[in-house]
Amino acid sequence: MTHSDFKVLAFDVFGTVVDWHGSIAKEIVALGLPVDPNAFASVWRSGYQPAMARVRSGELPWTKIDDLHRMTLEQTLLTFGIDFLSEEQKKSLNLIWHRLAPWPDTVDGLQKLKTKFTIVTLSNGNLGLLSDMAKNAGLPWDLILSAEVFRHYKPDPETYLGVCEIFDLKPDQVMLVASHKDDLLAAHRCGLGTAFIERPDEFGPHHQRADLGRDPINTYHAKNFLDLANQLGCLS
Amino acid sequence: MTHSDFKVLAFDVFGTVVDWHGSIAKEIVALGLPVDPNAFASVWRSGYQPAMARVRSGELPWTKIDDLHRMTLEQTLLTFGIDFLSEEQKKSLNLIWHRLAPWPDTVDGLQKLKTKFTIVTLSNGNLGLLSDMAKNAGLPWDLILSAEVFRHYKPDPETYLGVCEIFDLKPDQVMLVASHKDDLLAAHRCGLGTAFIERPDEFGPHHQRADLGRDPINTYHAKNFLDLANQLGCLS
Numbered sequence: 001m002t003h004s005d006f007k008v009l010a011f012d013v014f015g016t017v018v019d020w021h022g023s024i025a026k027e028i029v030a031l032g033l034p035v036d037p038n039a040f041a042s043v044w045r046s047g048y049q050p051a052m053a054r055v056r057s058g059e060l061p062w063t064k065i066d067d068l069h070r071m072t073l074e075q076t077l078l079t080f081g082i083d084f085l086s087e088e089q090k091k092s093l094n095l096i097w098h099r100l101a102p103w104p105d106t107v108d109g110l111q112k113l114k115t116k117f118t119i120v121t122l123s124n125g126n127l128g129l130l131s132d133m134a135k136n137a138g139l140p141w142d143l144i145l146s147a148e149v150f151r152h153y154k155p156d157p158e159t160y161l162g163v164c165e166i167f168d169l170k171p172d173q174v175m176l177v178a179s180h181k182d183d184l185l186a187a188h189r190c191g192l193g194t195a196f197i198e199r200p201d202e203f204g205p206h207h208q209r210a211d212l213g214r215d216p217i218n219t220y221h222a223k224n225f226l227d228l229a230n231q232l233g234c235l236s
Numbered sequence: 237m238t239h240s241d242f243k244v245l246a247f248d249v250f251g252t253v254v255d256w257h258g259s260i261a262k263e264i265v266a267l268g269l270p271v272d273p274n275a276f277a278s279v280w281r282s283g284y285q286p287a288m289a290r291v292r293s294g295e296l297p298w299t300k301i302d303d304l305h306r307m308t309l310e311q312t313l314l315t316f317g318i319d320f321l322s323e324e325q326k327k328s329l330n331l332i333w334h335r336l337a338p339w340p341d342t343v344d345g346l347q348k349l350k351t352k353f354t355i356v357t358l359s360n361g362n363l364g365l366l367s368d369m370a371k372n373a374g375l376p377w378d379l380i381l382s383a384e385v386f387r388h389y390k391p392d393p394e395t396y397l398g399v400c401e402i403f404d405l406k407p408d409q410v411m412l413v414a415s416h417k418d419d420l421l422a423a424h425r426c427g428l429g430t431a432f433i434e435r436p437d438e439f440g441p442h443h444q445r446a447d448l449g450r451d452p453i454n455t456y457h458a459k460n461f462l463d464l465a466n467q468l469g470c471l472s
Contacts, residue, residue: 066404118371128403131379135354143367148402149385166384167364168302 005173006193006232009113010145010163012154012178013123013130016197017110017139018100020045021204027096031089035080038204043079047072052124052153062151064126070094097125098132102139103199109225110140112234118142122163122176124153155186164192175219177228181211188217195220195228241409242429242468245349246381246399248390248414249359249366252433253346253375254336256281257440263332267325271316274440279315283308288360288389298387300362306330333361334368338375339435345461346376348470354378358399358412360389391422400428411455413464417447424453431456431464 014020024044025037033040051068054060073094077085085093113119120143121130130144145163152158164174171191178184179199188194196218200209214221222228229235250256260280261273269276287304290296309330313321321329349355356379357366366380381399388394400410407427414420415435424430432454436445450457458464465471 118367120367126402127379127381127385131354131356131403135378142371143363143380145363149363166362167367 006117006175007169008118008120008163008167008174009195010120010122010160010174010176010192012176012180012183013121013125013133014097014100015199015202016177016179017106017121018102018133018137019201020097020100021202023100024096025204027093031093033080033082035082038206040076040080041204042207044069044072044076047075056153056156064148065097065124066094066126066129069097095132098129099136100133102137103224105224105226107138107140109229112229113225113232114140114142116232116234118167120145120163122154122159123147154183157186157190160187160190160192177225181215184215184218193219195222197225197228198223242353242411243405244354244356244399244403244410245431246356246358246396246410246412246428248412248416248419249357249361249369250333250336251435251438252413252415253342253357254338254369254373255437256333256336257438259336260332261440263329267329269316269318271318274442276312276316277440278443280305280308280312283311292389292392300384301333301360302330302362302365305333331368334365335372336369338373339460341460341462343374343376345465348465349461349468350376350378352468352470354403356381356399358390358395359383390419393422393426396423396426396428413461417451420451420454429455431458433461433464434459 011017021041024041028035028037028040051072055063073090110119119141121141122145123130124147126148127144127146130146133139134141134144145166147153147159150158150162160176161171164171172193175193175195176184176187177195177197179197179202181196184194184196194217196215198212200212203209220228220231222231247253257277260277264271264273264276287308291299309326346355355377357377358381359366360383362384363380363382366382369375370377370380381402383389383395386394386398396412397407400407408429411429411431412420412423413431413433415433415438417432420430420432430453432451434448436448439445456464456467458467
């Protein structure tokens with residue numbers, strides 16, 4: 001497999017493209033909530049996988065991430081004893097996922113990768129969220145794809161294979177770009193190429209990631225999107 | 237209803253954003269097919285609504301436009317007695333819908349409209365087709381939406397209301413922009429705003445459109461996208 005065989009790069013978004021932890025912590029500080037902003041971000045995010053698991057198992061009907069985020073926000077506020085936010089304030093706080101900040105290399109890297117590949121999202125975030133985020137942060141996607149299109153959350157195979165089907169491509173013509181090894185492993189099992197991106201600060205300043213080493217299953221391993229663009233010959 | 241109430245503009249694509257007739261006729265000439273290129277374009281397109289009707293009625297299972305275009309291409313080739321194209325040539329000809337040319341005002345108009353509104357497609361074209369077209373023609377969509385997302389073809393209400401649901405908006409916060417009155421009427425019946433765009437050349441040089449007059453159901457009536465941007469206060 002050489003990089004010239006790939007036609008489409010599909011990007012995980014939360015953590016890979018945007019800094020959810022830093023963006024949430026910053027907003028919690030700006031709101032003046034009397035909590036540790038890093039702890040708040042971590043606890044809110046920790047509800048994410050279990051909430052999606054309830055949808056994947058069939059316990060909940062299809063529920064979009066905006067609504068799962070709102071459920072986990074309520075739990076998080078309870079955990080931190082915050083009971084004084086108005087409905088309007090909670091609604092606005094929940095929409096922070098629509099305006100998460102990109103990593104410093106994100107926009108430049110995507111612009112470079114876009115010169116050679118079709119670049120798309122493959123995120124569990126819903127379409128409205130991803131569209132707002134792209135408009136706000138200037139993310140130059142060729143197509144925004146979401147679990148919402150496939151009515152399956154990653155790591156269900158329907159998501160990775162769904163990208164191939166949309167572009168009428170074989171799995172080995174599509175590469176998943178992500179900073180999470182479970183996501184990449186699931187894509188690899190479907191026959192897609194995989195590119196791991198190190199995002200050492202994804203989980204905040206107090207969390208040292210122990211999973212940043214090279215993994216032989218991955219087709220590429222890159223520090224960031226500029227490094228990936230370089231490895232894929234896009235810097236010219 | 238004033239234009240400040242609209243948040244999202246949803247665009248019909250074939251005919252409204254891109255010139256399908258002219259693009260097809262041009263490619264038929266370039267291919268050197270021994271047929272009237274305008275007649276070929278018209279006949280191919282005339283199979284479009286009946287093919288979608290078979291999906292809408294349930295006679296066919298969900299079938300994406302690429303595949304419906306291929307079915308109607310076969311019929312069109314038969315009509316014109318063209319039996320010498322290879323599979324590769326037919327495949328390439330069918331993909332012309334992925335590289336249709338925009339009208340002269342399209343890209344500038346969309347850029348202006350995008351400064352004030354979220355601009356999305358709402359097309360019966362499939363996602364891969366619309367994504368290729370946007371990349372090729374430089375169409376700056378905030379989000380590409382398709383019948384493929386809703387598994388319903390326009391004018392089914394699920395498509396118009398689906399846009400509202402994705403952005404968590406009421407119907408009167410979304411406006412359909414189209415050059416076809418049946419599409420606009422269906423959107424109007426769902427409570428959306430409507431903007432009619434005159435595209436006098438949509439059906440080629442030998443077809444005089446008789447339906448370009450103002451219609452009281454439409455919220456806006458514009459010559460083209462620049463005129464619409466002007467009416468919506470986007471020219472500053």
